[in-house]
Amino acid sequence: xxxxxxxxxxxxxxxxxxxxxxxxxxxxxxxxxxxxxxxxxxxxxxxxxxxxxxxxxxxxxxxxxxxxxxxxxxxxxxxxxxxxxxxxxxxxxxxxxxxxxxxxxxxxxxxxxxxx
Amino acid sequence: xxxxxxxxxxxxxxxxxxxxxxxxxxxxxxxxxxxxxxxxxxxxxxxxxxxxxxxxxxxxxxxxxxxxxxxxxxxxxxxxxxxxxxxxxxxxxxxxxxxxxxxxxxx
Numbered sequence: 001x002x003x004x005x006x007x008x009x010x011x012x013x014x015x016x017x018x019x020x021x022x023x024x025x026x027x028x029x030x031x032x033x034x035x036x037x038x039x040x041x042x043x044x045x046x047x048x049x050x051x052x053x054x055x056x057x058x059x060x061x062x063x064x065x066x067x068x069x070x071x072x073x074x075x076x077x078x079x080x081x082x083x084x085x086x087x088x089x090x091x092x093x094x095x096x097x098x099x100x101x102x103x104x105x106x107x108x109x110x111x112x113x114x115x116x
Numbered sequence: 117x118x119x120x121x122x123x124x125x126x127x128x129x130x131x132x133x134x135x136x137x138x139x140x141x142x143x144x145x146x147x148x149x150x151x152x153x154x155x156x157x158x159x160x161x162x163x164x165x166x167x168x169x170x171x172x173x174x175x176x177x178x179x180x181x182x183x184x185x186x187x188x189x190x191x192x193x194x195x196x197x198x199x200x201x202x203x204x205x206x207x208x209x210x211x212x213x214x215x216x217x218x219x220x221x222x223x
Contacts, residue, residue, distance in 0.1 A: 004159075033210060042203070042213040043160060056210050090159045092211075104150075105211060107159025 002026055004108035006091050012114045013081050021076040021111045025093030031055065032074040033105060034066060035090040043090060049074060050096065081115045088112050120204045125218040134191040136217050138204030141185045149180060149187045152203045154216070160203065164189070194221045 005024040013019050025032050034046040036059075045058035049068035060066075063081075068074045078085060089112075092105040122138040140149065148167050152160040164171055166178040166187070177190040191198060203216040 035211075035213075042215060043154075043211070045210045045212060048210055058210060088157065092159070104162045104165065105160075107161065110157070110159055112157075 004091055004093050004106055006089075006108040006111050008111060009109065010112050010114075012116065014116055015081055015083060017081050017115075019078045019081060019113060021078070021089050021091075021113070023074045023076070023091030023093075023108060025072050025074070025091075026095075026106055029093035029095045029106070030072065031094045031096055032068055032072070033092040033094070034060075034074070034076050035092065035107075036087050037090065037110075038084075038087040041087075046076070078113075083115050086113060086115045120206060120214045122202075122204050122215070122217045124215060125220070127220050127222065128194055129222050130195055131193050134194050134198075134219060134221075136189045136191075136202055136204070136219070137186060138189070139186050140204070140206050143184050143206050144208065147206045147208050149178065149184070150205045150207045150211075151176070151178065151189045152205065152211070152213075154201045154203065160211075160213075163202075165207070191219075194219075196221050196223065 007022045031050045033048040035043040037043040046060040047066050048056045052068045063079050066076045088110040090110045092107045094105045120140045128134045150165040151163040154160040164176045164178045168180050171178045179188045199221045201216040
């Protein structure tokens with residue numbers, strides 16, 4: 001079965017540079033979520049999109065922005081990178097089955113961002 | 117948002133049943149209880165979700181008492197490959213991860 005695809009898998013950047021992470025959800029999934037997981041930390045919710053509109057916002061820095069495109073893929077844009085941005089960035093997708101209350105999120109393999 | 121509390125770590129041996137209990141005293145009426153498993157450097161993986169009473173699937177069971185202020189994830193006959201971090205979440209959309217339980221299964 002098709003899974004969530006994230007690219008790149010690894011990314012090395014210098015401080016103050018920019019980075020773009022891409023996420024391709026499972027086909028027919030309408031919702032995308034972004035999470036950040038620092039070393040030894042629990043995943044932290046950043047932002048989500050439902051049908052190409054931002055649906056929720058978490059602890060996403062102002063230096064970061066994201067969007068979901070017409071083909072449902074999503075991109076997380078990160079500017080003025082800081083050392084503390086080094087982390088695993090996970091994308092997850094789901095299909096909203098609100099009536100049943102089931103909102104299983106399928107996570108991608110993550111992008112490991114290292115800021116030097 | 118309901119906060120969850122679960123043990124930081126647990127040890128077990130292969131073949132044993134493992135029960136991980138999670139407290140969520142402030143759970144809202146519309147919230148579901150969901151458990152995820154995460155291996156190092158991998159994305160979390162959905163295990164099971166429930167609203168009340170008992171839910172069972174091919175990998176685990178979830179017990180939820182009537183007041184829904186706690187839940188227990190039961191893993192039958194664990195193996196070494198079940199060594200992972202287990203997260204209890206109260207779900208109303210986005211996943212708010214608290215401190216998970218690091219389960220270590222020994223031979």
